[in-house]
Amino acid sequence: MSYRIERGKKPASEVRRIVREQLDRALCESAALGGVGEVKAVHGIRKRIKKIRAVLRLVKKEVGAELFHEENRRLRSASCSFSGVRDANVQLQVLEKVRDSAGLEAGAFAGVISYLMREREDATERQKTQQHEAVALLESLQDRLDGWLLDPVGLETLCSALERTYRKGRDCLRHALDHQTAENFHSWRKHTKNVWYQGRMLQELNPEVMCEISEAADRLGGHLGDLHDLAFLRESLVSAGVVTVSEKEVLLGLICAREKALEQTAVDLGCRFYAEKPGAFGRCLLRYAGDSPSTRQA
Template sequence: MEYTLQPDESVSAGIKRIVAGKVERGIDHIDDEMGDHESVHEVRKRCKEVRAACRLVRPVLPTYSEENAHYRDAARRISDIRDAHAAIETFDDHVRPAVEDADALDADTLDGMRETLVARRDELAAEQDLDARLATVRDDLVEGRQRVDDLPIATNGYDAVAGGLQKSYKRARNRMVEAYEDPGFGRFHEWRKRIKYHRYHSRLLRRVWVGPMKTRRGELKELSDVIGDENDLAEFGIMMHDEDLFAPATRETLDRIIRGRRSELHRRGRPLGERLFAEQPDQLVDRLGVYWTATHEYAPDP
């Protein structure tokens, strides 16, 4: 199911189609046994996509709070295991390359660190009974799917999406300002979440003008990746200290390298964010409203 509202369908029908498709895909990820940790990652993504779709019509969906909490809680059942696997990915994709570039630790030390992270993940998966948790998440998704056709979306047309679009964009814009005023982990973590919601909403609204919206989504993807990498490094540093992973001297070396890399990512994210969130919320909503009218009422974009 394409994650996009189509010009020839009502907003209500489109949101229900999209939510149903993503929920069913999440169930398929669990049933297909694509690999436990890959299943965890994909199911969590599907829950985020469902929540973003509901968030777009939040002002006209009276049951938004219940639906949002349902999929949020389903994803949380497997969040610790996902975080443990993400720590290995962060090590492979960011920490180890940065350490090797700095020639700061030898290969045996790095290999031992990775073994520690893998053992940590596998132990957590066993303790929390990953199979049982995925089975419970599947039940959550089946329950949610049963409600999709009755989602009480109160209106259609651009009015149905304008309020949710404005709220998500405004929050992302405000969180950017706060992150650069006080560049700690919490502020950038919050900004990252809001960037993702606005990116999902830009994807849902891509048909209002395909070319410009594709460009915007591409820029949002780049920004999301940059701030996502920053967040992953910050979480890695917090985790290794909280759990006393690795030798103290190794943690000290990693702290220095992670701080430097996070600063680089902060600098990379700033110009992207300033461009993407330059407009006032009302201006962005009005501009996309003109696109919506042109596409839905005059000349639907092929």
């Protein structure tokens, strides 16, 4: 099955089915932890958790604030258990891209690479116990899932939730324009990624239009993600005392130049993507829901 509510099926049942499938896939991928496929497994598990959290935000009103915050806290904690290894790998990849785009030799920034590789080894060792705990947490969610109150969930409530997500992303864009900090761009990215995931879930409302929305959100989120990775590498370098000053200065200069270019691209894409007012965006979704053959209530 897919990460979307199928036509003609009850939205509440589909929401539960989607979450269960993502949990099953995450637990299946966890079998590779500690082996040669760990990097791929970590990436996959984190992606599954992001998808589940996006679903949870769609049904926040229906499941209630208490359950939402508790499950969201658990899922965030599980995701963080895998973040150290992921962050270390991403920083190495970002460094290679920056180096290659500058036309430098493979041996450039050898000191920084050695530092990041040591950080990756340390993160891998630190997170062994945390990862086992995170897997147990995901297994426990399988048992709790049937207790989620999803009966009130219908297409109209899901559309309203997506409108709220879109509104938050639009507000974050405006805030990032007023205060261009790495933190604000990262916050904008998180809400944009939620629009992407939730738009994919509601794709059957109007496949052509919803695919365009999801693809545009994915493209924007990708640029914002690259920007976040650059900022994270920059912050790591600033605090890295073992890296030579000359390497650090050259690399920081390249990173800052790349950040500036990506910021402009992201802002241009974001202004186009969030051009429509949230109310109009929501009314379009509700119109598509009214035309859908899916049952509105579970």
